[in-house]
Amino acid sequence: MIKIMGSFFKAVIFSLLVVLFFAYVCIYVTGISGDAGGEGATGISPEAGEKIYWGEGQCHTCHSVGTSGSATRGPNQEGLASRAEERAKETGFASGLEYMVEAIVDPGSHIVEGYDNIMPKVYNPPIMLGREKILAVLSYLQTLGGEPDIEAVMKVKDKIPEASKKKVIPWVPPIEADPKEGEKIFFDETRTAACSKCHIMSGRGAKVGPDLTGIGAVQTPQYLIESVLKPSAVIVKGFETMYLITTDGMAYNGILQRQSEEEVVLLVEEEGEMVEYVFYPDEIAQMKKQDASIMPGNMSDLLTTREFYGIISYLLSLK
Numbered sequence: 111m112i113k114i115m116g117s118f119f120k121a122v123i124f125s126l127l128v129v130l131f132f133a134y135v136c137i138y139v140t141g142i143s144g145d146a147g148g149e150g151a152t153g154i155s156p157e158a159g160e161k162i163y164w165g166e167g168q169c170h171t172c173h174s175v176g177t178s179g180s181a182t183r184g185p186n187q188e189g190l191a192s193r194a195e196e197r198a199k200e201t202g203f204a205s206g207l208e209y210m211v212e213a214i215v216d217p218g219s220h221i222v223e224g225y226d227n228i229m230p231k232v233y234n235p236p237i238m239l240g241r242e243k244i245l246a247v248l249s250y251l252q253t254l255g256g257e258p259d260i261e262a263v264m265k266v267k268d269k270i271p272e273a274s275k276k277k278v279i280p281w282v283p284p285i286e287a288d289p290k291e292g293e294k295i296f297f298d299e300t301r302t303a304a305c306s307k308c309h310i311m312s313g314r315g316a317k318v319g320p321d322l323t324g325i326g327a328v329q330t331p332q333y334l335i336e337s338v339l340k341p342s343a344v345i346v347k348g349f350e351t352m353y354l355i356t357t358d359g360m361a362y363n364g365i366l367q368r369q370s371e372e373e374v375v376l377l378v379e380e381e382g383e384m385v386e387y388v389f390y391p392d393e394i395a396q397m398k399k400q401d402a403s404i405m406p407g408n409m410s411d412l413l414t415t416r417e418f419y420g421i422i423s424y425l426l427s428l429k
Contacts, residue, residue: 154242156258159250162243167232168328169247175254182348183320184229185222191256210251211266214244226344230328233271237328240273281331281426283419292424295417303412305421308384308405311428318365318377318384319405320346326428334425338418341405351400352376356393365404379404
């Protein structure tokens with residue numbers, strides 16, 4: 111009987127040790143994958159940051175990474191980490207990581223030459239990323255021309271604001287407006303004010319102006335209203351208007367599609383259609399960038415008030 115009980119207790123102890131071992135393995139694996147307590151639970155990793163960058167963070171609506179994406183509102187992020195190190199030395203930051211932190215926390219403080227001050231503070235509405243998610247994005251950005259350093263990222267966490275707790279009050283137009291009506295106008299190419307003649311929305315439309323896919327997730331109603339009513343106030347990089355005069359005295363005003371030593375290509379509006387013109391160096395007498403956008407500045411005349419706010423409501427609905 112004593113031998114039997116002794117064997118029984120040995121079996122119980124062995125079973126407990128096996129269970130504890132597997133429990134430890136599970137906790138360890140969960141911890142390193144970012145789904146448990148402590149810092150591992152934060153999900154701060156390049157993999158998590160990449161998903162946020164191309165997802166809810168909406169970074170991709172303004173930035174491309176190499177050949178991934180087609181956004182041109184902000185600089186292409188390929189090689190960002192190495193460029194950040196160079197800019198850190200120029201601006202007095204201790205590291206490229208600290209430079210990137212500052213660029214996210216206060217985007218207006220370090221504007222890359224040739225770009226406009228249009229980057230939103232991602233911890234404020236409408237994006238409202240939490241500190242943990244911003245740190246994850248930073249760890250992903252470190253991989254773009256460098257190596258991720260989670261320990262270094264964690265050391266700057268106190269410099270990242272928490273997501274705004276301000277109650278977001280949905281924007282309400284001053285008159286009744288229907289986003290669905292705005293969508294119809296956006297894609298109605300029989301109208302002079304058809305937005306899709308120049309803008310792409312989720313793969314539909316023409317790439318004359320900036321791609322507006324997901325624009326409602328990154329910009330405020332005020333920004334969109336000004337962009338429609340005063341299109342020349344902020345011209346997105348890559349969509350500047352060029353004025354070109356040929357050697358035979360012909361003048362052209364259009365968007366510079368590409369420029370090389372062999373040719374200059376302009377996209378010129380003619381009777382409501384965009385036509386591509388190719389010019390060779392010996393044909394060009396003068397070429398100068400214009401301060402005016404190619405987008406019509408009289409949209410308030412082309413749209414009724416109801417139609418205008420319908421389009422704004424539609425753009426804001428695109429998350």
